[in-house]
Amino acid sequence: MHHLSLFALAASCLATLAASVPVMPGEPIPSEAPAPQVCRNPPKRLEWRQMSQSQQKSYIDAVICLTMTESKSGIARAINRFDDHQAVHSVQTPNIHWVGHFILWHRYLVATYEKALREECGYDGGQPYWDWSQDARSNDPNSLATFPTAVLGPGKYSFGGNGAPVAPTPAQNPLNLTGGTGGGCVRDGAFTPDRFRVNYGPDPGCLKRDFVPWLFNAFADPARVREVLDQPDYAAFARTLEKVPSFEAPNIHGSGHFGVGGVLGTMGNAENSPGDPLFYLHHGNLDRVLWLWQQKDPETRLNQVGGPVVPMDYGGKNVTLDFTVNLGELAGDAMLKQLLDTQSGVLCYTY
Ligand SMILES: *[C@@H]1O[C@H](CO)[C@@H](O)[C@H](O)[C@H]1NC(C)=O
Ligand SMILES: *[C@@H]1O[C@H](CO)[C@@H](O)[C@H](O)[C@H]1NC(C)=O
Ligand SMILES: [Cu+2]
Numbered sequence: 155m156h157h158l159s160l161f162a163l164a165a166s167c168l169a170t171l172a173a174s175v176p177v178m179p180g181e182p183i184p185s186e187a188p189a190p191q192v193c194r195n196p197p198k199r200l201e202w203r204q205m206s207q208s209q210q211k212s213y214i215d216a217v218i219c220l221t222m223t224e225s226k227s228g229i230a231r232a233i234n235r236f237d238d239h240q241a242v243h244s245v246q247t248p249n250i251h252w253v254g255h256f257i258l259w260h261r262y263l264v265a266t267y268e269k270a271l272r273e274e275c276g277y278d279g280g281q282p283y284w285d286w287s288q289d290a291r292s293n294d295p296n297s298l299a300t301f302p303t304a305v306l307g308p309g310k311y312s313f314g315g316n317g318a319p320v321a322p323t324p325a326q327n328p329l330n331l332t333g334g335t336g337g338g339c340v341r342d343g344a345f346t347p348d349r350f351r352v353n354y355g356p357d358p359g360c361l362k363r364d365f366v367p368w369l370f371n372a373f374a375d376p377a378r379v380r381e382v383l384d385q386p387d388y389a390a391f392a393r394t395l396e397k398v399p400s401f402e403a404p405n406i407h408g409s410g411h412f413g414v415g416g417v418l419g420t421m422g423n424a425e426n427s428p429g430d431p432l433f434y435l436h437h438g439n440l441d442r443v444l445w446l447w448q449q450k451d452p453e454t455r456l457n458q459v460g461g462p463v464v465p466m467d468y469g470g471k472n473v474t475l476d477f478t479v480n481l482g483e484l485a486g487d488a489m490l491k492q493l494l495d496t497q498s499g500v501l502c503y504t505y
Contacts, residue, residue: 191499197272197280199442199505201288202305202435209279211311214344216277217431221350223274227483229354235274237354239267240428242482244355247425252396254389254461254473258493261441265501266485267434280503283438286409290374298335301365305435306414307343313432314343317363322417331401336364337418345431355426363419363430370413372404379406383447389460389472391447395440398466406443410436442505445496459490 202210220236227238229245243250243263250259268281289303302308302315318338339347339360347360372378385391397405401412410432415422420430427433448455463471475491492500 193497193499193502196497196502196504197268197278199280199438199503200282201285202282205279205282207311210282212277213271213279213282214311216271216275218344218349219275220270229482231354233353235270236431238484239263239270240352240354240426242484243428244425245482248465250479251424252399252465253463254392254459255477255479255490256461257392257395257440257444258459258490259479260437261444261496261501262479262481262485262488262493263428264434264437264441265496265503266481268503269485281438282435283442284410284432284435285439285442286370286374286413286436287376287379287406290371290376290409292371292375292377295368295371296333297371298365298367300367300370305432310344312343313435314340314345314361315363316365317341317419320364320418327417329401331366331369331412331417333366333368334364334416334418335367336362336416338362350431352420352426352429355423355429357423357426361420361430363414364416364422365419366413366416369401369416370409373406373409373413375404378404378409379443382406382443383450385447387460388455388458391444392461393468395443407440410439445505448494456494457491459494 200209205213217236221234223235225232225234225238227241229238229241232238232241246259250256264281271277271281284305289300289305291297291300304312306313306315308315317336317340319335320337322334322337340363344350345361350361352358352361382391382394385394395405396407397403401408411421411427414432414436415427415430421427421433421436423429457475459475459477460472462468463473463477473490475489477490478487479490479493480487486500488500492498495501496503
């Protein structure tokens with residue numbers, strides 16, 4: 155057992171003791187000490203297709219509830235609690251990608267979103283994930299058959315499919331990504347324009363998707379997942395997850411973003427991809443890949459970080475266990491060592 159879970163165990167015994175001390179009438183009520191952070195009954199995160207219809211419905215209902223709950227991020231133009239999480243990502247985009255803390259910052263964001271769904275919107279499950287590697291067809295790169303999946307289905311309690319076809323202008327496509335099949339508003343599923351609106355970012359309006367089959371099939375290939383899981387240390391793991399910003403270097407982080415978002419879709423936007431509710435299922439799966447990798451050698455991997463502080467500065471200063479990340483007003487600041495164990499207390503969930 156590593157030290158973090160020992161600490162959690164000790165803290166949980168103390169909390170139980172404190173709770174069982176009777177308060178006598180007339181005695182001053184004990185002042186509230188800062189609650190030790192303990193993870194009890196961690197919600198179990200499931201692949202979307204493992205969830206029952208009623209679990210799927212309660213998740214979608216909770217996401218819609220977040221969009222109807224007032225913002226508290228203090229970020230201008232974030233109107234509701236859904237926007238808050240997108241806005242915090244957008245503001246920090248220059249500092250949270252191609253860095254050592256990339257995956258742990260995103261782990262914290264997804265966990266904070268999950269907490270908001272549970273505590274503010276009555277959701278009682280874990281954040282679902284989308285294991286896109288089940289859907290990739292590396293031997294049939296241009297097949298559209300992988301869309302729609304049961305995740306990207308048309309039902310009222312599913313995430314909906316492609317956007318209406320719209321060709322990007324050259325100015326909208328500076329990286330010359332080819333093979334987009336959508337680009338416009340999502341037309342079915344739970345997040346159609348009559349029910350859902352992207353408020354934050356330079357392009358407020360409907361949720362957009364722009365499926366790029368060849369890219370999805372290459373980037374979400376199970377072989378790419380295995381490549382990540384085979385990395386020997388955290389820094390190599392983190393680097394392989396993102397690789398470089400190029401459509402010629404298949405990387406699993408890019409699968410959900412550019413396979414679904416392409417050029418014009420919400421998921422393909424570096425700053426504002428969390429405007430698509432699917433972002434949290436995509437990043438939920440990347441987080442699960444980290445969790446799987448950590449489980450292969452928990453003694454070492456629940457206590458190890460690395461990778462650059464400055465984006466792409468490989469060889470420069472690296473993050474350490476005490477490196478602190480923040481989500482603005484959405485949650486307390488956290489050191490990376492507090493984000494390594496999903497049941498540390500700051501975090502509380504499992505797969
Ligand atoms: C995209 O294509 C344009 C026009 O052919 C070219 O000028 C530009 O350099 C290309 N950009 C990239 C990133 O390849
Ligand atoms: C940061 O870590 C990398 C290995 O991931 C290493 O090559 C590099 O020298 C480290 N940088 C410093 C300044 O120690
Ligand atoms: Cu991101």
